[in-house]
Structure formats: structure tokens, C-alpha cells
Amino acid sequence: MKIVILDGYTENPGDLSWDGFAALGDLAVYEHTPEDEIIRRIADAEIVITNKTPITTQTFAACPQIRYVGVLATGYNVVDVEAARRRGIAVANVPTYGTMAVAQHTFALLLELCHHVGAHNAAVQQGRWTNGRDFCFWDYPLTELCGKTLGVIGYGRIGQAVANIARALGMQVLACSAHGGENQVSLDEVIAQSDVISLHCPLTKENEKFINRQTIARMKDGVMIVNTARGQLIDEEALRDALLCGKVSGAAVDVASAEPIRAENPLLGLPNCIITPHIAWAPKESRQRLMDVAVSNLEAFLKGEPVNNVAK
Secondary structure, eight states, X not given: OEEEESOOTTTOSSSSOOHHHHXXXXXXXXXXXXXXXXXXXXXXXXXXXXXXXXXXXXXXXXOTTOOEEEESSSOOTTBOHHHHHHTTOEEEOOOSTXXXXXXXXXXXXXXXXHHOHXXXXXXXXXXXXXXXXXXXXXXXXXXXXXXXXXXXXXOSHHHHHHHHHHHHTTOEEEEEOTTOOTTOOXXXXXXXXXXXXEEOOOOOTTTTTOBSHHHHHTSOTTEEEEEOSOGGGBOHHHHHHHHHHTSEEEEEESOOSSSSOOTTOTTTTXXXXXXXXXXXXXXXXXXXXXXXHHHHHHHHHHTTOOOSBXXX
């Protein structure tokens, strides 16, 4: 049985092992696969493993031997799930591997907005403190989170973990999700009442660019926005304008509307916008959990007991 991993580099740049997959079949691992090479590389594979390489209707039509697609991520929008379902192909994702890693990165971003640790360290290294007149200095407003209200949009596992950390810091929490639930409020309340808004919802056709000029206008003056979910949730031009005029005092994002981020992205170059390169999921511990679950997903499928099958 042939197993092909199309884009393994981000999951395993060399610090993990593919042995779990290798034990299950004849394994071929590619660090990256351009779109014009996808069909050739999986032409004889029954098992396809992908992270962000798209598997489309055309791919399935050209490769009828495919029985299983494993996604090295929670999101599976890179796979045409409907096409897979019609063909009886299982598509398995990894739903819970990165909960605490993403929650931790959310607060790394938020605390950087509040304290600008990186910028102040750079200033000290450049001699500003050594040559200073006073015992301290700061180049940005410093913000205490205790007593502030955090609005969590998307209250699944990650959103709940973020809320728990926020409460430990003395923040009030308002939460909402598409499915509603106990102790949740409306999206309008979260938008209007939060000092900090953190996005943890999946991207859908309905919520694309729901952070836009209209919703930003209803936010508190000086609100901070953190996004570790999907870049397309935000109208980046609208956010840029809000950052420039101070309506939004700061933003911190781990995702962009197109990735890798494009040179013309409107959020680049703003002093009050922090951008990290989609790394909230990527601590080694988190990636090892992802690897373990991805292997166990395939093992279960081969035993005739598929799990995490989003195409059933």
C-alpha cells in the first residue's frame, strides 16, 4: 500500500519522525508539492496525507485509487470533502492537538501588545537604558489586563482555554459562538462591550470578513484585536484604517488573508500591529500530538474502524 505525504515540512522540519506512517505502508514524503505535481506524485497512492496542499474534485477524478485522505491539521477546507464523500473516500482531520498551544500563543500576542517586550528589549540592547537619565523608560503605553473585558468569538476548546487564562489574569470574559451555549452572549454584545476581542471561530461563507468597518465602528474606542483563527475573518483594509486612526489601539495576528503573507498586505508596516507567521499551532509538543493522532487515524481506518472522518 502506497502512502504519500505531500507537504510534510511544516509538520516535521526534522525534529519528529515519520516512522509511524512508514510502519503502515510504502511511504513517500515530500517537503512541498506544487499544484502541477500533485497528481503525478499520488497517481499510485491509496493513502494521501496533506496539510495545505489542495485535494480537489479533479484530483480525485484523476486518481481513482485513493481510499483515504489524512489532513495534518484541524481545518480541512483544502480537501473537497463533498467529492470525497461521493466517492466513498474517508477524510480524517486532527481536531484537538493544539488547544493549549494556540491559547498560549494568543496570550503571547496579547501580552506583547500590552507591554511591547520585544521593542523594549531591542531598545535596551541598543544602549538606550545604559545611556538613559532615569531608572526606567517606556516607548509605548503599557496596559494592565486585570479588570478589562475579553470578548471571545468562537467558544470551542481553544476559546474556552483562552477564557480560562483570561480569568486567571483578572479579566472579565464575554463569549459567543455560532452554536450558542451556556454563559454565552450575543455577538453584538461581544463587539460592543469588549476591551479585547480574540477570534477563535472557524471560517465559513457567512463570517468571512465579519470584522469590518461596520463591526469595528461598534467597538469601544481603543479596542485591541487578536486573531489566531483565520485571516479571512478580518477585512484587513478596514483594520488598517482603524489602527491608523486609533479606533483600534493595537492588533496582533498569527494569520493573514493569504499565506504566506503577501508583500502588499495592508497590515504590514504598522507600528501597532504585531504579525507572527501562523505559528500558534507549532510547538514541538503540539506537532507530536498531531503526528500521533494522524497515525492513529490511519491505523483505525485500515482496521475498518475510521475515526475523525469528516466525509462520512
